[in-house]
Amino acid sequence: MSTTGRGLHGRVLDTLGPEITAGGYPPGSVLRTDELAQRFDVSRSVMREVVRVLESMHLVESRRRVGVTVLPSCEWNVYDPQVIRWRLAGADRPRQLRSLTVLRSAVEPVAASLAARNATAEQCAELTECALGMVANSRGHKLEGYLFHDVAFHRVILTASGNEMFARLGDVVAEVLAGRTHHDVMFEDPDPAAVTLHVQLAEAVRARDAARAEKLTREITEGALQELDILAP
Amino acid sequence: MSTTGRGLHGRVLDTLGPEITAGGYPPGSVLRTDELAQRFDVSRSVMREVVRVLESMHLVESRRRVGVTVLPSCEWNVYDPQVIRWRLAGADRPRQLRSLTVLRSAVEPVAASLAARNATAEQCAELTECALGMVANSRGHKLEGYLFHDVAFHRVILTASGNEMFARLGDVVAEVLAGRTHHDVMFEDPDPAAVTLHVQLAEAVRARDAARAEKLTREITEGALQELDILAP
DNA sequence: TGTGACGAATAAGTCTGACTTTTTGTTCGT
């Protein structure tokens, strides 16, 4: 699942990044490149590259004669997929999941509305295919199969909107849906009402009914929010 | 205005980054670290750090025995403020501006709705203050003053929503609004209707009227979209 | 006692060169 894995540099990043996003160092903490290099048993060159990447994510700030200062979380690039993954793996996972779900509830209805206008015939076909896949996996504890089609479905909607900012949220949605299935309480089969809504949404997009697509998506995301309320009130 | 400026590393990044986001190298193009180091007259260490940062933005991918490959734009981290700035400074600026404005139209209404519920008394005060500042600068070609308060206004709304993902879009909105004022056609005073809407929105938030706040914001963003249609049809 | 300038300490920033590792393309043998 981890993206960075490759190389010495990536391994250090995958340790230090989560430590910071988990709040391991209070804002204003100062790290020294040399000490970090010693701790991870890598050369300063490698450590410097890691710090540069962390800096580009606005997790830290490197200043001469001072060191590497950890920035407050309000400065972090919380849209960076890497940062999102790190935070979802950490302790404030529930809060993070809620933030992302609220974001979904804002973006996806508009995206669906646009998709209803802009989707190609091929994308419509993919959509119904995904919806059918969801139906087929909606009973009998086939959660993995269901998740797969659910993720694909939302990805197609976001892409078909024709807006690149929306399209890039596909990974975020995937992360949220995967999180719900894997880490949280999800023993039972998915809500039948949600499955129906997805099928209807695929139809609405195919029928070019933007208003209906928007409304249906709003119901889907509302369901996702309520689900969170039940889990972490 | 530029964030990175500091250091040799930052200067190289501020040249190479825009070149890539401007499409100067077609996807799949291969760059060599050594050649780049020569071209910018810096050491390989510095160049490697630059490449690492570019890689963390998913602008390029570095592979052994191959080189630094430029990735297709659909892979880019388009939410990275740095990338946004680079792209807004480039050729496909209009397209970018439209994407971001559509994103605003999705997010801001929901943010305003949440702000109406969660805003502190202090934030409500800031809001009315900003709205008054907009009114005061709405006539007589005081565009800079107007922009200042406009940016502050939207920033407060996004922050007051209590959702960190929304809050982090403050910079994006600032960039869009600044872009509209500076680069595009904006000779005349701002639309009086928009000014009124902001004043009313401040009132709605103070009155804790979430539905009204959402509706008013929808009108504001709709106006922003129409403005774009007029400029670049 | 407060203040400003000078200087020393410090940690990041930069450069260089040598070496390692992985991947790819080629060549050679069957």
Next chain:
DNA sequence: ACGAACAAAAAGTCAGACTTATTCGTCACA
């Protein structure tokens, strides 16, 4: 024609020396 061994190429890693900016402490002067 196919597969395996080999060679080349480029990134990856390391170590050490040197530069530069910044901060803090001290001391002289007002």
